[in-house]
Amino acid sequence: MATKKFMFVNRKAPYGSVYALEALEVVLISAAFEQDVSLAFIDDGVYQITKGQNTDAIGQKNFSNTFKALGDYEINKLYVEKESLEERGLTQDDLMDLVWEDEDDDWAEKPSIIMVNRSEMADVMAEQEVTLSF
Amino acid sequence: MKFTIMINEGPYQHQSSDSALQFARAVLAQGHEIFRVFFYHDGVNNGSRLSVPPADDRLLQKEWSELSKEHDLDLVLCIAAAQRRGIMDASEAERQGLDANNIIEGFHISGLGQLIEGGIQSDRTIVFGD
């Protein structure tokens, strides 16, 4: 099957609606198709990958750890927009440490999060062939 | 040109299902092909045959069903999203030990891979949602 550039655009916070969780389910399935997959986190989407999420009091499953598994499926291009973080008073230190292991480099652990500014994000979006938004 | 259409909202709650239906009709009217229509999130409610809107309102599920019959469309409800929301075909209802099914003719239930495959196989993938 052909390889295409897929981008999953996340613009919504988790838990308040099901979009973030079900978007992640699509991302995981996409791994089986060996496509060139990227994720974009802009606007409230950046809240999906904050560290220290605790859902004990709201009765929902905390699915943030699933993001940590993406590297194992070779999904390792998670573009995070600097301006979206700044607008929300966040920095990269507020985000989970998401990594993948590069088998071509003796399984060295490398960061999956790629910080980009708004115009760089626009450039990355423009390179995609299939853009699914959630 | 080949299209895949993704619909992320249920009928009535949001305009996206209406918009997608109008868009699908226009795609077909121009002689393009619809490879697949994939229903996700609450969009799976478009596949229920138990909707009974007031007599002067549209019955979106039936409109999709009829469009499918007319053009042999592949209308796919995501199985995981459908299970969460209680949309079942006969075999899935039986497998889950449930006493009823509610899918309307023309739709079928399948996996999320169908969405990715649609994106790969189609020239254009268009998302309707909220």
Next chain:
Amino acid sequence: MAMLHIVNKSPFEKVSFRSCLNHARAGDSILMIEDAAVGALDGTSFSDKLKTAMADKSVYVLGGDLTARGLSEDRMIDGVKAIDYAGFVDLTVENETTQSWL
């Protein structure tokens, strides 16, 4: 590659429209559907933003979504093109990719 950006949120309620304008590039097209159709009007607190974007992008609105909301095409910003669903399909064909700003 030229991209068609599809917006369906009113700029007076959600940030989606602004976010779309912040990420659309020169030569891209923007189509307003559903609640976003209200963004086509001139003389609003949003119209200057859209006019700025129109310097290097084409902007369209689904005419049916505008009239459904009681707004006539003669109140639109000069240069915004009202189209129907056939025109919507044409835009998806003319642009290599699409992105929906949900």
